[in-house]
Amino acid sequence: MxxxxxxxxxxxxxxxxxxxxxxxxxxxxxxxxxxxxxxxxxxxxxxxxxxxxxxxxxxxxxxxxxxxxxxxxxxxxxxxxxxxxxxxxxxxxxxxxxxxxxxxxxxxxxxxxxxxxxxxxxxxxxxxxxxxxxxxxxxxxxxxxxxxxxxxxxxxxxxxxxxxxxxxxxxxxxxxxxxxxxxxxxxxxxxxxxxxxxxxxxxxxxxxxxxxxxxxxxxxxxxxxxxxxxxxxxxxxxxxxxxxxxxxxxxxxxxxxxxxxxxxxxxxxxxxxxxxxxxxxxxxxxxxxxxxxxNGHMLFTQVYDQVNTSLLIRDIPNGRPFNRYMPTKALLDLFNENDDARYQASFQVAWLCNKEARTAGNSFNTKDTFDFKLGDTVCYTSKSTLTAASMNAKHYTTYDISRVYNAAGVPTNRKFYISLKKFMDPTRGSFNEAQSARDVFVIRLAEMYLIAAEANFNLGKPDVAAGLLNTLRTRAAIPGHEAAMQITPAQVTLDFILDERARELCGEQLRWFDLKRTNKLMDRVTRLNPDAAQYIKAYHTVRxxxxxxxxxxxxxxxxxxxxxxx
The missing domain is CATH 1.25.40.390 (Serine Threonine Protein Phosphatase 5, Tetratricopeptide repeat)
Structure with missing residues (x-):
């Protein structure tokens, strides 16, 4: 040492x-x-x-x-x-x-x-x-x-x-x-x-x-x-x-x-x-x-400044894209974006023009040119499957789920994808500044609700667990969708609690420990992360x-x- x-x-x-x-x-x-x-x-x-x-x-x-x-x-x-x-x-x-x-x-x-x-x-x-x-x-x-x-x-x-x-x-x-x-x-x-x-x-x-x-x-x-x-x-x-x-x-x-x-x-x-x-x-x-x-603000961001250099250049609001990590398809599938506000609050799905030009904005259909103004969409990423015809008809470039992951969930595109934005810092002094003054939340109250829910479920009290989870899910609901976010005690399983922890805490430096604690590391990586599934072994529960x-x-x-x- x-x-x-x-x-x-x-x-x-x-x-x-x-x-x-x-x-x-x-x-x-x-x-x-x-x-x-x-x-x-x-x-x-x-x-x-x-x-x-x-x-x-x-x-x-x-x-x-x-x-x-x-x-x-x-x-x-x-x-x-x-x-x-x-x-x-x-x-x-x-x-x-x-x-x-x-x-x-x-x-x-x-x-x-x-x-x-x-x-x-x-x-x-x-x-x-x-x-x-x-x-x-x-x-x-x-x-x-x-x-x-x-x-x-x-x-x-x-x-x-x-x-x-x-x-x-x-x-x-x-x-x-x-x-x-x-x-x-x-x-x-x-x-x-x-x-x-x-x-x-x-x-x-x-x-x-x-x-x-x-x-x-x-x-x-x-x-x-x-x-x-x-x-x-x-x-x-x-x-x-x-x-x-x-x-x-x-x-x-x-x-x-x-x-x-x-x-x-x-x-x-x-x-x-x-x-x-x-x-x-x-x-x-x-x-x-x-x-x-x-430096968490740099690690989960796609290389947006390579989508279309005529229209989208690196800037402070969109961050410095180190392109280290991308979500698995399984993480994106955990969110119902129509009801759960945590999806929009956690992820960036659109990048807007910050450099005006007349150019072809769709990299999959470059035959037409358009006048792009500041604020126009240049890149859109979707967790849904869209038709090629509908995407090619747009002035901007679209990366739907089929252009990023194959049917098995293996990424086919590791540069342009839905990006975690929770840790972004628009207060940085320059667009290449690697340092952020953002505090790192080590423990927040939401984790206590999740701990109490998991413990009560393990004690055979799914009704108490559901009540605790519903408190978080009510807070997470898009206004008017609170009822759709509620769950029943019968829906509470260990996997559901892990799903909820992912929706609430993704990126907050707890996930590996969560899977190890619940003896779910092998199971969930094997099922949900095809990149790692081919290599993970039982002994990987320690480094x-x-x-x-x-x-x-x-x-x-x-x-x-x-x-x-x-």
Missing amino acids: KNSINKVMGFVLAGSLVFTACDKKLSEYNPTGLTPDVTYTTAKGFETLVNATYTYTRFWYGKEEGYGLSEMGTDIWTNGTGDVFPQLSRYDNLQGSNTTALNLEWDNFYAAIYLCNTGISKIGGIPDYTAKQKTQREAELRFMRAFYYWHIVETWGGVHFTTEATAPGVIESTANKTPVETFYTQIFEDLNFAVKNLPATATDYGRPTATIPVAKAFLARMYLTRGMNAEAAAMADDLIKNPDYMLLPKFADLWSMSNLKNKEVIWSIDYSSNLANNDLVSSAYPSGHSRGSN PIPQSQIDAVTNKNEFTQNQGYQ
Whole structure:
């Protein structure tokens, strides 16, 4: 594991544990000359440690590597032509040596774990903290440790586990394999401590401060993950009844850049509108990883600027099209766009002229030319099957479902397709700006309704589950279509709940975990994602350990690669 240095509040913190072979040289970047033993002995210095533990969330949330590990390789997304991690998207030759996303997240989540362990071990010795401050800061650190360990254990299974701090400069050359249950025992212990000792509200929105509701919401997710359905239902219900939170009246309201700090969001990763504050400074990360802001706005967008360059050029409202991911046909089929407003709120289906010209606007019928004005349709994508005659009669180019997917659902066109727009940012400073100030919603109240519904269904209470789902579906209904969106208890199945989670949460970095938790990963990928179906195997319920980690440890007989991988 590489040493990870985080730039936080003007301090550079060094001393994260590093797994490395004994003959490798450890290089640390520490221009202040401060060491952890000095920095972490005062309240001011210790605050930098606590702040630093939060920064590692930015290596996952709103970042391409995190999307690759949490949304791809599922039933609802497949790869566009720009996908740089096709192994994660399709399981095609997925190994620990061929996906840098695995290395990045492994290195930084373990760096976060060891920073949390260091803080927890030192908190008692901070002389200028009150007893209450010590307990609260320990609660924050324990919440963050639980948060990171969940990502680690669900992604890689029973890998290295420790709660011990590592002395500055110590290089560990061995790693352990620890049962998954041990991880969860610690996760629940830490979260229960956090629920009892965190503050009720955040005092600084500038960092994603853990609070009692945040810990309860994450605990509800953990209960559901471990099949503790009664506890999951009760904890989620506690959040649903909390007057400090509410579902926004309209699903679309969630995604406005002017409304990011709203009462539906329980916890988010805050990105600053001042991009310079978002760690886009490579010198702060000697490993070369420059984190920057949210880049989710680029990843799900078709290359609209290649549809017709005479009429449609790259601009700020339509985003910078990285063309990484596209919806599976199965995801689009989950929506009834005539009743469910989430379809229009989630996806962009039309692109309008932003460059006037007289030209042939239909790439499938170029014999006629027309005068295109600003705002005229240039590209339209439909989830329905349209006749070739009707599409060719249009002045603009149409990509209906038959021009994007074949009858089996395999994409035949990975450049032009219906695009997720939830994460778009029209406030960016230029059309090529890769960084967005959009906050990433890690937990929102809608998830609590879905957790409670799933838990109650598992408890044999489909009537309660249907009521919870209907609350979300009423909010999602196109005005006047509320009755059409209601379901009966008889309609509630585990697959229906997963369908509803896809409609509500698609793209929000939960899908892979949802399918793993419900033991539906193999089933739904095999049935609904033909790109990945041909490659997925039972062992893909965990990801491969980075090969660099396997190579670095000296106890290679004990710390081995996950089963099925090389």
